[in-house]
Amino acid sequence: MTEPAIPRHTPGAPCWVSLMVHGLAATQDFYRALFGWEFRPGPGQLGPYVRAVLDGKEVAGIGQLPPDRHLPVAWTPYFATEDADVTAESIRSHGGTIGVGPLDADHAGRMAIGSDPSGAVFGIWQAAAHLGTAIAGTHGTPAWNELMTRETATVSKFYQAVFGYEVEPDASADPDDYLTLRLEGRPVAALRGVGKALPRDRGPHWMTYFEVEDTDASARTVQELGGHVLQAPEEGPNGRVATVADPEGAVFTIVRSTR
Known part of the structure; x- marks a missing residue:
């Protein structure tokens, strides 16, 4: 019996959350103990990156910042889009900024990280092989x-x-x-x-x-x-x-x- 396909997230809906940290191994230990997450490798364009999984389903991502990057450590939500390039241009044209991308994340999809006019940071995700968070309504999601x-x-x-x-x-x-x-x-x-x-x-x-x-x-x-x-x-x-x-x-x- 095959598992049902994971549905695509509606454009505009939150579809993923990701965290960039300095100590990737220690951070994995923290969230493993708190939420019961296990981890598998993810796309590495921006450095070491893992995906957290529960019951074999992906829920979130954690990446490692380069040693010389002293950025705020914060959880970032990603919003689904059918075209990351078009959405990135819309963000710019409505007073926001794009700090990273748009760029391809291996075969997983295409992404960008931007901020709204007030400076709040968020990401956009155009899904390909990776559709985003695949489980909800349980501990750690x-x-x-x-x-x-x-x-x-x-x-x-x-x-x-x-x-x-x-x-x-x-x-x-x-x-x-x-x-x-x-x-x-x-x-x-x-x-x-x-x-x-x-x-x-x-x-x-x-x-x-x-x-x-x-x-x-x-x-x-x-x-x-x-x-x-x-x-x-x-x-x-x-x-x-x-x-x-x-x-x-x-x-x-x-x-x-x-x-």
Whole structure:
């Protein structure tokens, strides 16, 4: 019996998350212990790179920065596109920038890394052999992506223009400046305006949420493994959440979802 084919991600939908670090082996050990990930080699155009897998299905990527590159260590979401070159040009024409690519990643697909007009970094992915994250809804899988920015009014127009999102204000959200991004009526990501609460050392950035079985237990595990709990576990609108950082400082949110 053959496994069902992995469906292609809708253009504009988050399809992958990737992390660039200085210590690849130590980072693999951290996420293996936290999420149960195993690893297999991935495309190496930008240096050593591995793909994390759960039950044989790929969920995320981790690469190694060159020793002389002192870039922020952060999780980066990738959004699906049917044509990376066209989307890259659209990003530029609507006030964003392209820092890497577009370029081919072996036979896996074509990618670029850019930033929106506020400076928040994200990637785009034109799938070929590699379609992106292939499993969801279980411990260790990406669950959600949120842009943390000063205000959403301006930047929402950029994401609407580039990816064709429908934008829906959420009156029940806290804070009030919260927009849900939808594709074909389905929520795929969100923009959260936090004003002066935005960390000065990070600026606008995308926050990746990972599903966990037990938020409190996972937060304790993060600390035991040398990471940090930045926001203690608490109940949120869609589950119990905590904001944490791995030993190299990559910030992410863990959530026991109630969706």
